[in-house]
Amino acid sequence: MFYNQDLALRFPKGRFAMWSVYSFTGASILASIVFSLLLFLSIDDDPVMQLLFGGLAVIFELGKFFAWYEVGERHARRNYLGMFSALGFYAVLAAISIGGSVGGINSATNKAQEHVNVQQSKVNAFNMQIEAIDKQISLNNTAAEKYIQMERIATGVTRIQKENSRLREEQQTLAMQRDNLPLVSQGSVIGLIESLARSLNIEAVTAQLGLVVFLSVLLDFFAAFFVGLIGEENRFRHQFRNLKPVTIEGFTPIGAENAERLTHFSELDRLDEPELSPSQVYSPYEQAVNALSSNQVNCSKRAVSKYLNITNDEVDEIFAQLFTEGVVTQKANKHYQWQGVTSQA
Incomplete structure (x- = not known):
């Protein structure tokens, strides 16, 4: 009828909480595996080698989280030597995983940046053509001034004016085509990278690398936190079931350790009872x-x-x-x- 003092502080998490924990854990592990696959699959173009490297990435990811689970288990058993060995194994696998995540996220970010660069290149090409026409018109105007000085307006100046009119029409057509290009779909990540670069006064490449490393480490720690939470909850449920109270509806024999604990608590309860007066x-x-x-x-x-x-x-x-x-x-x-x-x- 008594619980351990630590266990009495709370009850096991409900079904909704545990489903949420398992969902977050599965999603974070899956994301980490996908980013590691992006790195390992890019090592070789041979399908057989890609299959081998892909399997290696999955093994590393699952082994990493199992090693972290073992860290919690051995710490709970006070096996500190085994805990540090599992922690070292986890650190090695975590470094590989973070590297894979950095490569995967960086690759996805580069592709988004390439799309922006392609769109910007098209705009720059139209701008260069428009600037070239402006220069040609300027040269024609200079030539027209010379024809005027030579009093050859009818032959030279008229021809130059027609040429300039054609060039201006071509310039307007190019400007309309440039303005009709689809807007550059700058993703939120690209905008964040540029904002970080401006605020920190660094290059966009450096800001991109820092952001990618931060996201990779955060993803790895996020998954490790929920894996550790699942292990802690499983240990708590096991202890909670072993120390449930004895009732008539569900009587279960108690072990020797729990029997001694109950006897100890009974003696403490008797010692804590106030001394009764004769009238009581x-x-x-x-x-x-x-x-x-x-x-x-x-x-x-x-x-x-x-x-x-x-x-x-x-x-x-x-x-x-x-x-x-x-x-x-x-x-x-x-x-x-x-x-x-x-x-x-």
């Missing part, structure tokens, strides 16, 4: 017999009522019982006389 242990009749037999009070109703602090009706009932049992007798003057409990046998 004996009835008014028994207190009256004890007081009269030890000559603590006179054999009279008034003396007994005052000594026990009871009402007249209660003392009348006590003396009626004493008289019936022959413990007291009544004299001719109606006074009571104590005879003793020996006559009661």
Whole structure:
């Protein structure tokens, strides 16, 4: 009927909480495996080698989280040497996993950046063509001024003006095509990288690398946290089942260790019980017999009522019982006389 003090602080997590924990754990492990696969699969283009490297990535990922689970188990058993060996094994696998995640996330980020660069290149090409037309128009205007000086307006200037008109129409067409290009879909990650680069006054490549490393480490620690949480909850449930109270509806035998613990708690409970006064242990009749037999009070109703602090009706009932049992007798003057409990046998 008693629980361990540590176990009494809470109850096992409910079904919804555990399903949430398992979902977060599975999603984080799956994401870590996918990013590691992106790195290992890029090592070789041969399908057989990709299959081998892919299997190696999955083994490393699952082994890493099992090693972290073993860290918690050995710590709970106070096997610190085994805990540090499992921790070292986890650290090696975690480093490989973080490297794989960095490569995978960096590859995905680079692809998004390449798409932005391609779109920007198209815009830059239109801008270069428009600038070239501007330069050609400027050269034509210079030539037109020379024709004017040579008084050859009818032949030279008219031809240049027609050429400039054609160039301006071509320039407008290019500007319309440039403006009709789809907007560069800059992802939130790219925007975040550029914002970090501007705020920290560093290059975009450095900001991208820092962000990728941070996300990879965060993903690995996130998965490790939930794996450790599952191990802790499983250990707690096991201890909680072993220390459940004994009830009539579901009686289960207790082990020797729990029996000693229950005996210890029972003795502590008895030691903690306050000492009871005689009035709490004996009835008014028994207190009256004890007081009269030890000559603590006179054999009279008034003396007994005052000594026990009871009402007249209660003392009348006590003396009626004493008289019936022959413990007291009544004299001719109606006074009571104590005879003793020996006559009661």
